[in-house]
Amino acid sequence: MRAIVMERFGGPEVLRLQQVDDPAPGPGQVLVAVEYAGVTFVETQVRAGLGPGAMRRPSLPRIPGNGVGGRVVALGREADPGLLGATVVTTTGGTGGYAELAVAHAGDAVPVPAGVPLHDAVALLADGRTAVMLHRRAEVKPGEWVLVEAAGGGVGTLLVQLATESGAKVIGAARGTAKGELVTSLGAVAYVDYSRPGWERDVIEATGGAGVDLAFDGVGGQIGAQGLAAVRSGGRVSVYGMASGSFTEPGERVTLVPSGGVPSAAEIRALTEEALAHAAAGRLRPIVGQTYPLARADEAHQAIEARETIGKTLLIP
Numbered sequence: 639m640r641a642i643v644m645e646r647f648g649g650p651e652v653l654r655l656q657q658v659d660d661p662a663p664g665p666g667q668v669l670v671a672v673e674y675a676g677v678t679f680v681e682t683q684v685r686a687g688l689g690p691g692a693m694r695r696p697s698l699p700r701i702p703g704n705g706v707g708g709r710v711v712a713l714g715r716e717a718d719p720g721l722l723g724a725t726v727v728t729t730t731g732g733t734g735g736y737a738e739l740a741v742a743h744a745g746d747a748v749p750v751p752a753g754v755p756l757h758d759a760v761a762l763l764a765d766g767r768t769a770v771m772l773h774r775r776a777e778v779k780p781g782e783w784v785l786v787e788a789a790g791g792g793v794g795t796l797l798v799q800l801a802t803e804s805g806a807k808v809i810g811a812a813r814g815t816a817k818g819e820l821v822t823s824l825g826a827v828a829y830v831d832y833s834r835p836g837w838e839r840d841v842i843e844a845t846g847g848a849g850v851d852l853a854f855d856g857v858g859g860q861i862g863a864q865g866l867a868a869v870r871s872g873g874r875v876s877v878y879g880m881a882s883g884s885f886t887e888p889g890e891r892v893t894l895v896p897s898g899g900v901p902s903a904a905e906i907r908a909l910t911e912e913a914l915a916h917a918a919a920g921r922l923r924p925i926v927g928q929t930y931p932l933a934r935a936d937e938a939h940q941a942i943e944a945r946e947t948i949g950k951t952l953l954i955p
Contacts, residue, residue, distance in 0.1 A: 639661075641658050641932075642702060650937070655935075660739055666745070670706055671710075674953070676705035681704070704764070705730070707763070726749055728763075752918070759917070770796075772854060776876045782850075783850040786798050789817070789829070794810070798826050802824070809826060811830045832865075841868035850869050851870060858879065866886055875892050928951050930952075
């Protein structure tokens, strides 16, 4: 099969298309013929040897990729026979997704509901469960002002929709003006370009001067700190990412939404199923902003790192 193989850490150029042996499912595993593979910002950090996992680099060579969608074409011993031939989305355990065939634990394979296109389901696999979890833990209430940073990204576009569905007044913030139309079309009442100096003052002004009740911060760094300044005293902040390279420190003026710890495999599956159910019911629309052929995985990584992407990025083997 064809796969993207990474033999060293470095820039996007280390991702190279190679011909490798087909994998075989072991006990309790399934083999998926991959139609779409998700690409995440974290995967670009792992490839570069940066971020929180820099001290725990995976062994090389490796095939990157943790989320795929496709048809189950083979089963290992003890795997559910009903999965054979099913169209599923699944995680792969952190490796093996950027390929034509991928092995996954049978318990991680979630059948795609009727009416949900497979590319949408893959877009919801990681980002959907993350957004559902963050939204639930933040306990978004009707009438609240909610700031969503990186609102044009995979998780951000979903948080905008979930908070709006809960009756909140959402302000989306992202880099550049081009994403504004998308973010407001998803339900945000206002959009702010956080590449502009003093953008946090625009957020406060949009609330009538009070500041937001809740901020979802997946960026960190200076942007995270500026977003924090737009939260009213006693408000809440949900810190879930560090795309800038460092996490936001909330301080004592606001309340940090509890992380709840790392979800179990059963919780992850339930969150994935919930996100897919939202999509099947028309309550959640993932934004697939760009797709790349498998051979151009390096370009996908480069675009994500350059902040040129909108919504979710997918590879097509």
